[in-house]
Amino acid sequence: MASRGRRGGAPAREDEPRRDEWAEQQAPTPQGPVLPPPPPVDYGVFMQGLVQAMQTQAHTQAALQAQLEAQICLDDAYERCTAGKS
Template sequence: MASRGRRGGVPAREDEPRREEREEQQAPAPQGPVLPPPPPVDYGVFMQGLVQAMQTQAHTQAALQAQLEAQIYLDGAYERCTAGKS
């Protein structure tokens, strides 16, 4: 009883997967309701929306960059105006 072979004392062959390995390889049964396939995608409309989103992002980024540069400029001007006044 000290050996841990298969039932009947016959050891498993190396090329034969063990029962535990076979069970792991099986896909689990789907849980819950099965959903219908998604509707077809109109890639033309999708690409138009993507381009519009990218253009909006570029415009927003340019506006934020301009605002940051203006703020840095104004901060510098404020520092120059108040320098030496205490």
Template sequence: MVAEIIAAMASRGRCGGAPAREDEPRREERAEQQAPAPQGPVLPPPPPVDYGVFMQGLVQAMQTHAHTQAALQAQLEAQICLDGAYEWCTAGKS
């Protein structure tokens, strides 16, 4: 199958980098012609990003996440102790 395709390409003069005939559009030109036109309104480019402000927000979000996780972990441990898992609560705490 592959050999047949290669042979067909060679017989048309396309194998080995042979140029396309003058009356045939090149692949790049055909790709441009076939590209669909964008639909809907064309949006303006986004505003520039202030990476200092972005990083401050990211750090603040990560700190908030860490504090929330710690609070949830403490709440879960307290709930387990209240539910009667006394051995688990006191393990390692002397």
């Protein structure tokens, strides 16, 4: 059984990675400054803010829908009032 030679003449073990495989497994060195870890998150406060944002969005959407329906109603009324008056 022929195996790939290594320095010193010792054959590579099958469970030992080759040099090029080992280099691929190494993580690259980070560039730039190393930042501290982010502060811990208070998920209770996060969820309260998320619920509040969703409620605000729902209220805004309802108000815009009502405004649109009122505008359509006014446009229809205007068209009825001005129909045939040219």
